[in-house]
Amino acid sequence: MELYSYFRSSAAYRVRIALELKGLEHTIVPVNLSTDQQRAQHYLLNNPQGLVPALTLDSGETLAQSGAILEWLEETHTDAPLYPQDPVQKAQHRALCQHIACDIHPLNNLRVLRYLSGPLALDREQVNGWYAHWITLGFKAIEDAVETFGTDFSLGKHPGMLEVFLIPQVYNAYRFCIDLSPFPQIVALDERCQHLPAFSKAHPSNQIDFPGA
Numbered sequence: 001m002e003l004y005s006y007f008r009s010s011a012a013y014r015v016r017i018a019l020e021l022k023g024l025e026h027t028i029v030p031v032n033l034s035t036d037q038q039r040a041q042h043y044l045l046n047n048p049q050g051l052v053p054a055l056t057l058d059s060g061e062t063l064a065q066s067g068a069i070l071e072w073l074e075e076t077h078t079d080a081p082l083y084p085q086d087p088v089q090k091a092q093h094r095a096l097c098q099h100i101a102c103d104i105h106p107l108n109n110l111r112v113l114r115y116l117s118g119p120l121a122l123d124r125e126q127v128n129g130w131y132a133h134w135i136t137l138g139f140k141a142i143e144d145a146v147e148t149f150g151t152d153f154s155l156g157k158h159p160g161m162l163e164v165f166l167i168p169q170v171y172n173a174y175r176f177c178i179d180l181s182p183f184p185q186i187v188a189l190d191e192r193c194q195h196l197p198a199f200s201k202a203h204p205s206n207q208i209d210f211p212g213a
């Protein structure tokens, strides 16, 4: 499999973590978002949505959207399940993932930030304030949920899909110097994950394709 990925893309980082948790061999194909390679014609032929990640399967098809890729991985590689078995718990687990993927991440995507600083002429401080606002608002619900686990990870002894979505979002929060002191549970969960080989292998610092980008 080939994963089209940018090292700092949190959506691509989700897929990198899941591939590592499931122990699946893959090759990283770098797409440099800082030079808009995601909009280059050859990339659009693969993924007309012009976003990373995209995953080209051994059978030749290319999948877009991290959520769709992760569901495909979960359905086709069932050995290391990333959701709870119980349907209600599974829906609750999915709700947390979607809160990150649908209600936090899209508001802070690169093209949104570029629109704020470009056509809307917001300065850096205002853009950073926007970024912090949506993460802080969104993390409140996640913090409460993590507190109720009473276990090291969302699946007890193992991380699951929640960590696949959350840890890249925490990385973004650190990158934008957001105050995470109101979220001690999230910070502690992130630290536990960082000690696991799957998460360290998938970390952006291990995909340094574009120094200085």
Ligand SMILES: N[C@@H](CCC(=O)N[C@@H](CS)C(=O)NCC(=O)O)C(=O)O
Pocket: 008, 009, 010, 011, 012, 033, 038, 050, 051, 052, 053, 064, 065, 066, 067, 101, 109, 110, 111, 112
């Ligand atoms: N909903 C998409 C979001 C993908 C996405 O926003 N990717 C970002 C990087 S994290 C991107 O490619 N941004 C390029 C751009 O905004 O032009 C997914 O989960 O795959």
